[in-house]
Amino acid sequence: MAPSPTIMQAVEKLGYRVTVGDVATQAGLNVGEANQSLLALASDAGGHLQVADSGDIVYLFPQNFRAILRNKYFRLRLQEWWKKVWSVLFYLIRISFGIFLTVSIALITVTIFMIITAANSDRDGDNRGSSFGGGGFFYFPNLFWYLSPNYDTHYQERRRERREESNLNFFEAVFSFLFGDGNPNANLEERRWQEIATVIRNNRGAVVAEQIAPYLDEIGEGYTREYEDYMLPVLTRFNGQPGVSPEGQIVYYFPELQVSAVKKRRHAISDHLEEFPWRFSAASSGQIMLSAGLGVLNFVGALVLGRLLSDGTVAAQLGGLVAFVQGIYWLLLAYGAGFLGIPLLRYFWIQWRNRKIGDRNRDRIFRARLLASPDAPLQQKINYAQQFAAEKVIGNEDLVYSSETDLLDQEVERSAQIDAEWKKRLERGSGE
Structure with a gap:
């Protein structure tokens, strides 16, 4: 099934990094529908999931996700072709x-x-x-x-x-x-x-x-x-x-509408x-x-x-x-x-x-x-x-997991962030 055009437009307008609440607000969609559509779009277009320490999920999409989908879905290519053809046909009907x-x-x-x-x-x-x-x-x-x-x-x-x-x-x-x-x-x-x-x-x-x-x-x-x-x-x-x-x-x-990616x-x-x-x-x-x-x-x-x-x-x-x-x-x-x-x-x-x-x-x-x-x-x-x-x-500092990188790399990066944070606290404590 081809992805929803409404969801794709919302993702583009929101800068390719969104939450379910962002999309539901932008497109005026049902939260459940927005959630399912974002999951499907992320799966089909090579999107990534980012999980915050609060458990909230952010969806990150490549900026060329439409090209990815066009190569994958014949139906989507056919819809775009028919849209162009229909615009010409409808104009001919109007002037007829x-x-x-x-x-x-x-x-x-x-x-x-x-x-x-x-x-x-x-x-x-x-x-x-x-x-x-x-x-x-x-x-x-x-x-x-x-x-x-x-x-x-x-x-x-x-x-x-x-x-x-x-x-x-x-x-x-x-x-x-x-x-x-x-x-x-x-x-x-x-x-x-x-x-x-x-x-x-x-x-x-x-x-x-x-x-x-x-x-x-x-x-x-x-x-x-x-x-x-x-x-x-x-x-x-x-x-x-x-x-x-x-x-x-x-x-x-x-x-859901209280959480945003930006x-x-x-x-x-x-x-x-x-x-x-x-x-x-x-x-x-x-x-x-x-x-x-x-x-x-x-x-x-x-x-x-x-x-x-x-x-x-x-x-x-x-x-x-x-x-x-x-x-x-x-x-x-x-x-x-x-x-x-x-x-x-x-x-x-x-x-x-x-x-x-x-x-x-x-x-x-x-x-x-x-x-x-x-x-x-x-x-x-x-x-x-x-x-x-x-x-x-x-924000990126709130993430505990992202499907963009390997899980082991994320664990190492997270540990490094924690060590750096503790080091800063110790330095501030010794300075006082």
């Missing part, structure tokens, strides 16, 4: 909707032009171009100028002059108008557990429930005094233990978990208007074309492109309707979704404010939790 829109408008417009021109030719051979030629030929160059790369360049220049923030080209903007730009809270659970673990670390491994509540959802109104069932998933994930004060208040401490500064984080609102599109307002306008043009053109093709005789008489367009007419009409319908439905769905997000954010802010101005019982509870607070940083 804009390409199909321009092709659809072109087909519809050219077909309408051919049908009307043929009809005028049948009515009056001498004036077959007069009824449509003046408006038609004026219309076509303008339409295709809108769809041409030159127009996109011109539009980009105007957009830069207006200082609108959008890095999307025309085809990317069409996809963004249709489907948006993804879930802004796709990593919400990862962020939630990372921030909870950071809060615990910042408080040296001992917290009260009210310090964790601003990062959780669906907590009852009486959470500040009565029910703390919402802490159970936190205890399970980080191997926490509850403690009870003489006044019957519950506090929580997490031994001394770290206190991380500044938000006082609550914030969900980001959904955006309709990352395209600029001009790009959205252009996409919507072309969508309307495409749909209206499809309706007009449908009326011209309704009797079925025109396509039979003209054949060629007209017959081909009649064969795919329902596809063109469905695309035109979907091009306008999907963004409209998505707009109302986003409004509903953002109201829900706003409600949850307000609830978390309310809990954070209660914590910012604690009353006497809550402050007493926080003070009691600090009795369980501890922080242990494992």
Whole structure:
């Protein structure tokens, strides 16, 4: 089984020397899962175990452990290859909707032009171009100028002059108008557990429930005094233990998160978990208007074309492109309707979704404010939790064993360290 990408990223960010608590905090993972994953990664990537005199374990990894794993796991190489291929495929899918829109408008417009021109030719051979030629030929160059790369360049220049923030080209903007730009809270659970673990670390491994509540959802109104069932998933994930004060208040401490391989500064984080609102599109307002306008043009053109093709005789008489367009007419009409319908439905769905997000954010802010101005019982509870607070940083001087070197060599080195320490003490004693 290939190692977890989340674990590998955490190890790299932490400097290749980590404890289980370090990784659980960095990645927001379950302590048990982090422990098992680190053991597997150390075994597969040639990592080393360092044991402190307290019994705590530090994992040390070579900085080229990804190269080691790539050589060992075909699946890992395949995943990296597919990631590159998929990025290209997905980009082609994104721009295909804009390409199909321009092709659809072109087909519809050219077909309408051919049908009307043929009809005028049948009515009056001498004036077959007069009824449509003046408006038609004026219309076509303008339409295709809108769809041409030159127009996109011109539009980009105007957009830069207006200082609108959008890095999307025309085809990317069409996809963004249709489907948006993804879930802004796709990593919400990862962020939630990372921030909870950071809060615990910042408080040296001992917290009260009210310090964790601003990062959780669906907590009852009486959470500040009565029910703390919402802490159970936190205890399970980080191997926490509850403690009870003489006044019957519950506090929580997490031994694994109190041990680190490197001394770290206190991380500044938000006082609550914030969900980001959904955006309709990352395209600029001009790009959205252009996409919507072309969508309307495409749909209206499809309706007009449908009326011209309704009797079925025109396509039979003209054949060629007209017959081909009649064969795919329902596809063109469905695309035109979907091009306008999907963004409209998505707009109302986003409004509903953002109201829900706003409600949850307000609830978390309310809990954070209660914590910012604690009353006497809550402050007493926080003070009691600090009795369980501890922080242990494992340095090389704390190690009693490392799998990097032979056990006999370590015994000799350890004995030399002890002798040197005793010699220093004797010298200090004789000096006094």
